[in-house]
Amino acid sequence: MDSLTQIVLGAAVGEAVLGKKIGNKAMFYGAIAGTIPDLDVLAIHFTDTVSALSIHRGFTHSIVFSIVFAPLFGWIVSRYETFKSFKDWSWLFFLTFVTHPILDAHTTWGTQLFWPFDLRLAFKTIFVIDPLYTIPFLVFLILTLRQKHWTQKRRLYNKIGLIISSSYLLLTIFLKWIAFNQFKSALKDQDITYLQIDTRPSPLNTILWSANVETEDAYLLGNYSFFDTQPITFETYPKNHQLLGDLATNEKVQRMIIISEGWYMISKKNGILYFNDLRFGLLSLAPKSKNFVFQYKIETDNSGKVRFIEAPKDKRDGKKLLFELWMRLKGN
Incomplete structure (x- = not known):
């Protein structure tokens, strides 16, 4: 806390x-x-x-x-x-x-x-x-x-x-248990086969909940408010773990995977790999957003040493997210 x-x-x-x-x-x-x-x-x-x-x-x-x-x-x-x-x-x-x-x-x-x-x-x-x-x-x-x-x-x-x-x-x-069952029901209704679900409350409240759902080759991210009147929808994010290549066996990469409890996806921007920790969600509720709260740039020097550098956050994103959360909290 x-x-x-x-x-x-x-x-x-x-x-x-x-x-x-x-x-x-x-x-x-x-x-x-x-x-x-x-x-x-x-x-x-x-x-x-x-x-x-x-x-x-x-x-x-x-x-x-x-x-x-x-x-x-x-x-x-x-x-x-x-x-x-x-x-x-x-x-x-x-x-x-x-x-x-x-x-x-x-x-x-x-x-x-x-x-x-x-x-x-x-x-x-x-x-x-x-x-x-x-x-x-x-x-x-x-x-x-x-x-x-x-x-x-x-x-x-x-x-x-x-x-x-x-x-x-x-x-x-108790609230988490209710939200968890809502996500399970939505996945069943949409005939989605999944491996596991991870749920958490959104920032500053316990009315709006988020879920990460793991499938074979992707993660599904969804939100549920106790004031919702419409079905839960999920955004799909490919795991892209193959982008790590030989780095997948690197000791630091393995430690990051353990730290993230396996909830991570890899993205690539301008030839640079990024490790995205999915446990803390996104800095935006906009569809297809890839602005994750914890995103780390993977750097490799000439000697092959790997470093993880946390990507900087824009304060404006945080303020915008609070507004989006407030609107989403009131129901879909």
């Missing part, structure tokens, strides 16, 4: 653990702890694109990280804070560390919660930024902050915020 959401979650968890004993400091340290796992994004400054993508939401988003580093941070804070309980501080850091990746596991990118095992949990039930999750949570956190730390009302507000946000998260699982 986005940084603000993780700060809010961390602060609320910190409050639940130590708010009664130390007041607003519990929120403060919880908010800090809630952002620490995301420091793995700094890897992009020290390594190549493929390695940075492999690291992202890896070790720092694991139970192992929570178990190992919670006592360390707990010990450090207990050395200089007036509240000296090593156990309580460690418990605060552990719960804020572990709830961070559990929430992230519901997004499209997912997390390696069980690192070092090669298993990425990605339930794909909520977009990385969802106001319906964050705003009510933030409102009750602010109400909590305004109360004296020993009052029942303070604990009540914080509890309500945690319950509402968690309930919404559970609701997204």
Whole structure:
């Protein structure tokens, strides 16, 4: 999830653990702890694109990280804070560390919660930024902050915020199930033979859902809104995996295929190959658009070394997409 959401979650968890004993400091340290796992994004400054993508939401988003580093941070804070309980501080850091990746596991990118095992949990039930999750949570956190730390009302507000946000998260699982079945029914009605379906919510909401459908030699991309009155339609995108040629066996290419969970297509522009990660969809709802959210240029130097370079995004595309999503959300 986005940084603000993780700060809010961390602060609320910190409050639940130590708010009664130390007041607003519990929120403060919880908010800090809630952002620490995301420091793995700094890897992009020290390594190549493929390695940075492999690291992202890896070790720092694991139970192992929570178990190992919670006592360390707990010990450090207990050395200089007036509240000296090593156990309580460690418990605060552990719960804020572990709830961070559990929430992230519901997004499209997912997390390696069980690192070092090669298993990425990605339930794909909520977009990385969802106001319906964050705003009510933030409102009750602010109400909590305004109360004296020993009052029942303070604990009540914080509890309500945690319950509402968690309930919404559970609701997204049910909404995904409904959308998934709508896509399955549409494929059956259109007599489309497919290998697998991957569904996810569109940006900023859980009303409009997207699906990637794999067939033998192509991917079908479709959208479904709970307000739709017309049948679901699908756009066809050839896999073009053969364009990789000998690069298909390259170690970095293989790693990118694993990172994308096999949901990728290859395109070619002006003699340059591009690796398109289909899991995050397109930056446009226009028919036949090939402007994928995550598109990587594949470069090979004279020594045969392969590099992946993320294609730059135009901010105007993002603004246009938000308008298109709003219009599509209201139904076809």
